[in-house]
Amino acid sequence: MDGNGRWARARGVPVAHGHREGGEAVQRCVRAAMEHGVPYLTLYAFSSENWRRSGEEISELKGLMRFYLRHRFRELDEQGVQLRIIGDPQRFGGNFYQELRRAEEKTRHNTRLTLSLALSYGSRAEIAGAARHLAEQVRAGTLDPGAIDETLFAGALQTYDVPDPDLVMRTSGESRLSNFLLWQSAYAELLFLDVLWPDFGEKDFAEAMKRYMRRQRRFGGRPE
Template sequence: MTTPAHVAIIMDGNGRWAKARGLPRLAGHRAGVEALRQSVKTASRLGIEWLTVYAFSSENWSRPPSEVSDLLGLLKLFIRRDLAELHRSGVRVRVIGERDDLQPDIRLLLEEAESLTAGNGALNLVIAFNYGGRDEIVRAMRKIAADVEAGRTSSASITPQTVSEALDTNGIPDPDLVIRTSGEMRLSNFLLWQAAYSELIFLPCLWPDFTPEQFEEALRQFSVRERRFGGRNERDVVSSSA
């Protein structure tokens, strides 16, 4: 079975999971954190090099203040409780997303997670926090425009590589596979540039119900996909020349 080097996950369905059980949404988010813990362990066990998770989108701020507070509290709890274990396991934590407007305690917590684990190499865990694909691209365009205005580059020399290097994910390979739970079939502003040639797998299960077995099944589905990156496979070439 071909193991993807980079898997990205849209962790969707916490609220519906809680509602189906007559529980508050916070209970769903807490169950989602446990599913995240298990997924990190599974990714490490299966030899995946990069795991990116959509933890908090730039649009999530529009949710009720109480839910936003709960989500931020769970992020703090996850990092404070799990960071030592992640570090011991050799996991490197990286964070993508806009940080300038974050509360100082949140920003410092994210920076601490990155600095503590910077030397690790067993698994790269990328946390997309206060992240939106369009926002990321806009910020990248501003960086490039500033370089053009300052004479450090020219508009004629801008390439796709130039854009990639200006994104939050600079130095991170594009995802081979994007998984979304909950049955929804859209990217929801997640890694829009980077997922151009990613394989997409949409699962019906809600995120808190995402098990290691379902993770492995998604990888099995990926292993039988034929990735062409805009080209043709050998069968197509033979057929067209026959």
């Protein structure tokens, strides 16, 4: 979800305003996903690299996330959304981390949409963590190194119980993955949109679905 800062600068308003408008775009995206029958949606809300930003901007982002968790969470729950957190959310502090975990627990039986929020997330760190977890099992003698294959490795990732993405979208015209779901996106369709995230709406989501449906997925095989 890229472009909050550029959206704000283009309008001569504080970056915090761009982040707030980006939060509204999240609501629109979630609604659109449910309307189109999409069962899984993952939003890259805060990367592990975002900690390099100014303390003021990080504080504003944390405050915005707390606001949506406290004031918009009930709406998501009533709509049947299951909330999942991937990444390293403990870095946001104990109180906020506990709020996130309570929200996960409260919605774990919802089935209409699984919404994964990537918070303090970096795919390389996730992959390294999975490798470390399997290595510890090998050292403990509970895992044969020869048994490690792609399926076993994928099961050690934080997304172990979520299907790999069919489509990865990035807004604002940037054409890179930026450390997002690198393992899981091996055969995902990639779509780079020129729209800035705060301007992203249900029409953009619908157009993305149309473009996805026109693609022929081969998974390494030859076209039929």
